[in-house]
Amino acid sequence: MSLKLGSIVGTLGGRLLGSPDLLMTGLAPLQSAHSHQISFLSQPRYRSQLPASQAGCVIVGVDMEDEVKDRLSAIITDDPYLYFARLTRLWKSEHRQTAGPRIHPSAVIDSTAVIASDAVVGPLCVIERGAQLGAGTVLKSRVSIGEDCIVGARCLLHSGVVIGADGFGFAPHQGQWEKIEQLGAVRIGDDVEIGANTCIDRGALEDTVIEDGVKLDNLIQIGHNVHVGRHTAMAGCVGVAGSARIGAHCTVGGGAVVLGHLTVADHVHISAASVVTRSILKPGQYTGMFPLDSNANWEKNAATLKQLSRLRDRIKSLESDNQNNKEN
């Protein structure tokens, strides 16, 4: 498994410093790369690792040309991180081994499901009645696609994903819960990636919608009727409650929760572990998370926090005392 530098820049572009015949046997981080491995530097904070790196070739930005001119080789490009991303894809495509069967015989697929001729269905997947998979879409092992759910083209669904389980809908009646049948489905656009064991529920009446280019990490819960705008990305363990409407080009940090029936505008960034309790109508970064502290300090502060509104009243009262004193 190896690629010549000349072949890499031939395919991906960039300006090569050094011999095109140098053979690279792998990709590695700056700190651990050895002389037959290619690495990259995209963030200034890792700049100090460059001089000591044993990497045979380093992908760097135009501003770094001076700092790599004495190295064995380097690739100069406008966006080293993007170049690196493309190199991983080139690497993988060059070194792909014989694939298994396109539709694994262990998958259970309803006869009415419509699967594009080049879609891949991994072992032990379940595709229910009327479901559809677009061209080039890949289901890894043990993915379930529920009745009438649609997955677009070039999607990648990792193991254990569940698309189209019932949304969580019940009407209270005399202290018990009466089920609301979930009559909608899930519609997923093109170029969507969905992480392991993530769940996207079917809509109650209309469809739950995931637009083109959305990227969802592992163990995410998307409730019924949710709408996620295109190119939005969510990190692991996020929960989005029913009927929330999340804009395009948003990011949601790991473990964050978005409550139901809220609207989040385009280009909103939610920090990890934050809870969105109201609609957000302006782009920007939003956070709500108790800062970590030593347990001893936390205990003191948390105890005081429960009296915070009273503390405010005491400040007010002090201010009014002082005001009276001044006036007298």
Place this chain on the structure above:
Amino acid sequence: MSLKLGSIVGTLGGRLLGSPDLLMTGLAPLQSAHSHQISFLSQPRYRSQLPASQAGCVIVGVDMEDEVKDRLSAIITDDPYLYFARLTRLWKSEHRQTAGPRIHPSAVIDSTAVIASDAVVGPLCVIERGAQLGAGTVLKSRVSIGEDCIVGARCLLHSGVVIGADGFGFAPHQGQWEKIEQLGAVRIGDDVEIGANTCIDRGALEDTVIEDGVKLDNLIQIGHNVHVGRHTAMAGCVGVAGSARIGAHCTVGGGAVVLGHLTVADHVHISAASVVTRSILKPGQYTGMFPLDSNANWEKNAATLKQLSRLRDRIKSLESDNQNNKEN
């Protein structure tokens, strides 16, 4: 797929305004329903959507009769949301297509498992030794029921559910962990619904118990020895730690965490993303969650929060200064 209004009120009751021969082809929300669809209005905040709604029929409460009298048709009922729930069930039962096999041949079922004659076991489920499924219970695809676990009647378990994995029990010994075998099982009552990829662990010595009518959303973790009282509902991503005892008729919001060995009384409502750190003995709503803010504001407030107990001391000191001033 369609139903006449006369047939709907014939089955579900309610008072019909308009022709019983009107044919409805689906259910839809007020805003998007067209003239052959039936909709409902249960919450006052959606009242303003009624006049513009194109819905062919609207289910409303008795107090709304005046506002629908000029519409093509309407159904008047005491509880429109409950009526809607029942209509979704009627709709689904009327339009159910040929079902697959009752016990899917791809399911792996131990010969000692006891499965009620009308229970349904979906594709690629695993039912281990001595497990039991009650009458009318449905397992969707890829559900695992562990050894000796019991699921009652009329339950619905969605894809990826795991019942009866080992509880998380280890004894510390010389810096390592020695496993405590989990000798209990899981007992689930009747009319329980369990969401996709949710896990309920087996008890250490006795059983983990989920009582009748409990509804659990997706990606919930229920630890060993937990007891969840009847008709309690939990939203997605909730975690309940071992040996917690949760009452009946409770609700737990999405992403909330209940710590171990705690007791939560009946009729307690935990807000989303809140952490239950102590037993709750009185009914009511409980919350603990950092309010969301712009990241810039959050940073200022979070930094101050770490000095909160010192701020309290400073207020105290100011108060005592003022007291001294007054006395002098």
Place this chain on the structure above:
Amino acid sequence: MSLKLGSIVGTLGGRLLGSPDLLMTGLAPLQSAHSHQISFLSQPRYRSQLPASQAGCVIVGVDMEDEVKDRLSAIITDDPYLYFARLTRLWKSEHRQTAGPRIHPSAVIDSTAVIASDAVVGPLCVIERGAQLGAGTVLKSRVSIGEDCIVGARCLLHSGVVIGADGFGFAPHQGQWEKIEQLGAVRIGDDVEIGANTCIDRGALEDTVIEDGVKLDNLIQIGHNVHVGRHTAMAGCVGVAGSARIGAHCTVGGGAVVLGHLTVADHVHISAASVVTRSILKPGQYTGMFPLDSNANWEKNAATLKQLSRLRDRIKSLESDNQNNKEN
């Protein structure tokens, strides 16, 4: 299913008070044990349950000998909880029923995977190309082990676990996300237990590493390139973001989140639902979690919290007023 007390102390040690011929039919907690069951007392707070317990035999520490001398029987040992752990294992091994096939025929295993001769692969597992399972390792049902991932010896992976899904890596480009192929794998040491539906992603370039003796509960997300040190334990629903490095002998409470690229020292204990937002270099217990309160109190305090830094400024201003007053 039963064991004589003599046989128990013969195998596990400890000093028996009472007849070695007493037959025990099970293990049970102090409160519910009956006269043919064996129980244990390891925590002082349960001491008050001892006198009323009907247990036929109680495992207690050396300091408790006086309090059990009038009981039917007891086992005296240095560490009753550890003794209990070992008894559960003895019990399970004595009462194990005929096992199923070692490699379940429904499992889908690539021909290049290397599986130790006494490893157990449960129903409907998927083991991809080049993956390895060490001696004595057990996969319960529906576990996926991705390409080239390595699981050590004597590991136990519960149902629904996904090892080696792609890490969540994308390069932003013109408002869209370009995939970074994840070229690393997952390396799991010996004696690791992994809970149901937990996910461990493969590394981007190098491997994600879980060291010996780590215990992970259910529904945990471990991002790419993470390193978890030996004998660290994490409770359910924890999320560890990419490239975090967690030390040895740590514990992480349920629902906690560790952000990416952070370092956590050995012997650090993170409380449940806390968010680790910075590296932790000293052992100790760390917490950050909004304390639970009645919703009404919470609303008042949370509203004030959003003005906390202004409150601090007002206190400062009051202090400076008082200082001026004193000086005048």
